[in-house]
Amino acid sequence: MSEHLTIKKRIYIESFNKLGRDVTFGVVVIDQNTCDGCGYCIKPCPAHSLEVVNKKARMVEELPFCISCGDCVAICPQHSIEIKEFIKFTKHFYYLDRGSAEPPRKF
Numbered sequence: 001m002s003e004h005l006t007i008k009k010r011i012y013i014e015s016f017n018k019l020g021r022d023v024t025f026g027v028v029v030i031d032q033n034t035c036d037g038c039g040y041c042i043k044p045c046p047a048h049s050l051e052v053v054n055k056k057a058r059m060v061e062e063l064p065f066c067i068s069c070g071d072c073v074a075i076c077p078q079h080s081i082e083i084k085e086f087i088k089f090t091k092h093f094y095y096l097d098r099g100s101a102e103p104p105r106k107f
């Protein structure tokens with residue numbers, strides 16, 4: 001884990017690493033030929049999973065817990081982003097106020 005990470009980010013990573021046993025996070029692919037580095041995709045990402053390096057967007061290495069929300073796909077003016085892998089849950093979970101536990105829906 002990099003030294004430059006803040007304590008808050010370290011706690012996020014440790015929490016998600018534990019969660020990672022039950023969840024496979026999403027993956028987006030970014031077309032490096034069409035991305036112009038505008039950075040619009042960075043802010044809406046709720047998982048802080050994207051960064052721009054050398055004027056090209058990419059998934060961050062330290063916080064790869066994309067939830068496949070598609071916000072980055074929707075906002076990219078160059079249509080450079082595609083969701084390659086959707087988040088997958090390997091255990092049952094509860095919807096609040098919706099009765100008993102259910103297996104996750106398939107995408």
Ligand code: SF4
Pocket residue numbers: 030034035036037038039040041042052056057075076077078079080081
């Ligand atoms: S919004 Fe699209 S063009 Fe802009 S940095 Fe992100 S991937 Fe690249």
Ligand code: SF4
Pocket residue numbers: 026028044045046047048049050065066067068069070071072073083
């Ligand atoms: S799909 Fe959502 S969570 Fe995943 S990188 Fe894009 S904005 Fe972030």
